[in-house]
Amino acid sequence: MEDDAVRAASSPRSNGGDVVAVTEQTREISPDEVCVLIPTLEEAATIGDVIEGFYEQGYTNVVVIDGDSEDDTREIAREHGAEVLVQSGSGKGQAVREALEYVTVPYVLMVDGDGTYDPADADKMIEPLARGYDHVIGNRFADMDDDAMRALNGFGNRMINRAFGFVHGANYQDILSGYRAFTVDSFRRLSLDSDGFTIETELAVECVKHGIDTTVVPISYRARPDESETNLHPVKDGGTILLALYSLAKTNNPLFYFGSLGVSGIASGALIAMYVLWEWIQYTRSHEVLAVVSAAAIILGVQLLMFGVLSDMLVTLHREQRRRLERIAREERDE
Structure with missing residues (x-):
């Protein structure tokens, strides 16, 4: 899988359907130039370990934007040294857009706070940005624990990815991945309206629509800890995502x-x-x-x-x- 990642990062890239040669850049991105953005809602069981994991990788600029959790998510995040914001609205999409207003560094590493993503993949996610890409998607299917995703969820994810490729003409392999790296400048070029969990879908569509240079890298994906409960409902939310894919085709296709x-x-x-x-x-x-x-x-x-x-x-x-x-x-x- 590492070879696949290298090939993806060094090969011609997708730019809204066109093939553009990647310009190699020699400068490395310092962890101080990266903001680790973690949208949360009732993640008290895992947020502390997630923050510590990024600290161990050298990423100390951690921002947690919380959707007014009723548990101890915010207190635990502060105890572990993260900057904590309480979003003014509701939904992951609104949280991400609001948090970007406070980011003062050029790069963002966005990750869920449920402990399913590995902070050790942070460098792998950031590296393509140094090569000239503007948006990086972590492919969970490259290295997924056997019990990380239920069969129904896995089927739904693959169906949604195929639908995205058919409707929007790009193969991003895992458009619902919550592990993203992007430049702040490219994010501000996008027209994002989603307030809820369809933010990942809208990000993928907008990358195609605006010709954002996007690549995919393999990451590991772990099972959600037993004490952490998911906020997603496979059938209902899957239908909402498919509807969003179709609706967004109005301006992209x-x-x-x-x-x-x-x-x-x-x-x-x-x-x-x-x-x-x-x-x-x-x-x-x-x-x-x-x-x-x-x-x-x-x-x-x-x-x-x-x-x-x-x-x-x-x-x-x-x-x-x-x-x-x-x-x-x-x-x-x-x-």
Whole structure:
């Protein structure tokens, strides 16, 4: 797996569908330049060990942003030397956006506080940023404990990753991973609206949409300690994530979003038309209202397809213009 990580970090990278050569950088990123950001909610059983783990790796700039836990999460975090913030709203997404307003260093290492991620992987996560990447995703499936994820959760995660690749055209292997490293500048380029746990999904989509240079590295993933309870519900939350993937395609892949709606409209209209025709041929029954509904569904479907094609053209032109402007800006900086 280490060889895979090296190949991923030294090979051409994904930039919104284009292949861009990675510029090697010799400078190393100091742990003092990295903020370890830990969103928490009722993590008293594990937060202390998580903070200590990063301290042992040399990462002492630890910020815990807590969703108003009713247990001792905040007190334990302070006792272990972390800076503790209490988020003004609710949900992981809102917590991350709010915490970034207080970060004064150029790099962020974001990790869950449930003890499932290994602080020893911190250097592995940060290293691609020194190579020129802007966003790093830790792939939990590369080295996962046998009991770290239930079979239903594992199936759901893989299905969501395949759906993401199909809808958004990028293979990030584990878009729901809570172990992320990114530059603060790249984060501020993203348009993030998610307040809840779908923040990881939105981050992945926004990286594709804005051409953020993203790579994936293998990490280890451990079972959640017995005394720590999960806040996720596999079926309900999985459905919410799939819905978010589809909804976010509206601005990232409008041809798929509006095209799927258009095809559904045409198909439903055609089925109704076939039923009306069959009734008229078999029993000489006329269904004027159903015939009107059928025609309306087909016309609406065709219009949505046309709108999807036009929207896709606009998105493509916008991306080309953005890349052109970014290239001009880089050339001016180099001069």
